[in-house]
Amino acid sequence: VSAAQAAVSLPAVGTGRWPARGPRLWEDPHFKLFGGNHGLPPAVVMRIQRDRLLDAMIAVVGQVGYQAASVEKVIAAAGISRRTFYDVFRDRDECFVAAYEDVASCLLVQTAEARRHGHSPRDRIKRVLDAFLGFWTEEPDAARACIVEVLAAGPTARTRRATTVEWLTDLVEPDLHALRGGVADTPLAARAFVGAVHELTYMYIERGQINELPALADQIIDSQLARGAGGT
Amino acid sequence: MTTSSVGLDRDQRERLRHAVATAVAEQGCEGTTIDDLAERADVPAATLGAHFGDSAGCVAATYADATEYVVSLVVDASTEGGSVRERFRRGLDALLRFCDREPVVARMCLVETSAGGEAGLARHADAIARLARLVQPARNGDGGPTLASVMLVGAVHQVVGARLVAGNTRLRPLGPEIETALLPFLDALAVDGGPRPHGGERTRPGRLVRRSPVR
Numbered sequence: 001v002s003a004a005q006a007a008v009s010l011p012a013v014g015t016g017r018w019p020a021r022g023p024r025l026w027e028d029p030h031f032k033l034f035g036g037n038h039g040l041p042p043a044v045v046m047r048i049q050r051d052r053l054l055d056a057m058i059a060v061v062g063q064v065g066y067q068a069a070s071v072e073k074v075i076a077a078a079g080i081s082r083r084t085f086y087d088v089f090r091d092r093d094e095c096f097v098a099a100y101e102d103v104a105s106c107l108l109v110q111t112a113e114a115r116r117h118g119h120s121p122r123d124r125i126k127r128v129l130d131a132f133l134g135f136w137t138e139e140p141d142a143a144r145a146c147i148v149e150v151l152a153a154g155p156t157a158r159t160r161r162a163t164t165v166e167w168l169t170d171l172v173e174p175d176l177h178a179l180r181g182g183v184a185d186t187p188l189a190a191r192a193f194v195g196a197v198h199e200l201t202y203m204y205i206e207r208g209q210i211n212e213l214p215a216l217a218d219q220i221i222d223s224q225l226a227r228g229a230g231g232t
Numbered sequence: 233m234t235t236s237s238v239g240l241d242r243d244q245r246e247r248l249r250h251a252v253a254t255a256v257a258e259q260g261c262e263g264t265t266i267d268d269l270a271e272r273a274d275v276p277a278a279t280l281g282a283h284f285g286d287s288a289g290c291v292a293a294t295y296a297d298a299t300e301y302v303v304s305l306v307v308d309a310s311t312e313g314g315s316v317r318e319r320f321r322r323g324l325d326a327l328l329r330f331c332d333r334e335p336v337v338a339r340m341c342l343v344e345t346s347a348g349g350e351a352g353l354a355r356h357a358d359a360i361a362r363l364a365r366l367v368q369p370a371r372n373g374d375g376g377p378t379l380a381s382v383m384l385v386g387a388v389h390q391v392v393g394a395r396l397v398a399g400n401t402r403l404r405p406l407g408p409e410i411e412t413a414l415l416p417f418l419d420a421l422a423v424d425g426g427p428r429p430h431g432g433e434r435t436r437p438g439r440l441v442r443r444s445p446v447r
Contacts, residue, residue: 065352067261148352148353151343151344152344152352155397158343158397159397162394162397162398165390165394180416186409186412186413188391188409188410188412188413189412189413189414189415189416191390191391191394191413192387192388192390192391192410192413192414192417193387193416194390195386195387195389195390195391195394196382196383196384196386196387196390196417197383198386198390199360199382199383199385199386199387199389199390200379200382200383200386202353202356202357202360202386203357203360203361203382203386205353206353206354206356206357207357216379219379220379220383223379223380223383223420224380224383224416224417224420
């Protein structure tokens with residue numbers, strides 16, 4: 001293990017990283033990838049190496065920011081060669097976009113699943129907020145990488161982020177419609193709601209208070225929805 | 233050598249904002265050199281070098297200057313007179329006019345400068361907090377921005393930023409639509425007596441959550 005690899009912490013086995021995705025194959029301590037004779041098809045090996053690079057990219061960007069997240073640091077954290085990195089990804093931007101999509105897809109699965117269990121518009125929004133805010137609390141590196149640093153990661157990454165915001169907007173819009181109605185009942189109003197929650201998340205990351213994010217859900221509901229029709 | 237663009241005159245700073253925004257948009261931070269910025273801004277490379285040291289210092293200082301510039305535009309438009317909603321409308325209009333006049337610089341100010349390590353984080357959060365204090369009722373005093381005021385300013389930032397990322401170049405006509413979409417936030421502000429996010433205090437000023445030291 002190189003010094004650079006040791007400097008960036010990858011998640012340990014069993015920490016529940018990306019709970020919606022399940023454990024990585026390579027996180028199994030009995031799994032053997034390196035040293036030959038592992039008997040895995042090349043496509044499987046490539047997939048595992050790709051996953052390692054995605055996790056490493058999130059860890060490195062989450063800890064040093066996008067500008068300082070060099071390919072050197074990422075491959076050191078992943079324990080993978082530079083040649084393999086460029087076999088899988090064209091450049092750093094492409095790797096980050098793939099890593100962002102990996103995180104975003106898990107976030108979207110979890111928020112949609114949370115909404116499915118709600119029994120009223122207000123309860124569904126509360127559950128989506130709980131899932132959204134709780135996700136970042138569980139994954140502080142991903143929070144900084146995907147809420148903050150994504151904005152510095154080039155136009156493709158910013159477009160992917162906009163797609164995530166649109167998806168979350170579609171998720172909450174029917175329930176906001178049911179609660180608010182009236183003149184503010186527009187897609188833009190729902191987008192503003194999602195954007196405002198992003199902004200609060202950003203502020204908590206900046207203040208080093210990411211562990212307090214889950215407590216925000218009730219405050220947001222009280223502030224924004226308590227006076228809406230059908231708010232109970 | 234300084235780390236800000238304060239020593240440049242007003243025209244030089246304006247040209248430098250535009251030069252940094254277009255250069256970084258076209259070739260990224262890593263591909264931008266002092267000579268390139270000097271040529272685009274029509275400012276001697278020696279002057280930029282003496283001020284900022286290198287291109288990274290110049291970009292960072294310009295990001296800070298650009299953020300300050302856009303905050304001051306909104307503050308100047310919305311500080312004096314009228315109800316919270318009237319002041320909000322004037323501030324929003326000033327922001328949208330700026331976006332239409334300088335879309336590349338606006339995208340730098342509203343989108344790209346929000347990232348960029350701890351300095352970017354702190355700069356953005358400070359700007360949001362200052363703007364949030366503008367719209368919160370005086371009865372809330374100066375104990376830090378309230379949750380409702382941060383949500384209102386954050387909603388504006390995110391909605392306008394999304395339009396800039398999408399390449400929209402005529403935002404001012406959208407002002408009434410944006411204001412209507414934000415009515416629930418303004419309503420929340422009207423009865424806002426708190427709570428304040430985390431009491432308005434940082435537990436670890438400017439520090440990020442980290443799992444381990446990073447070299």
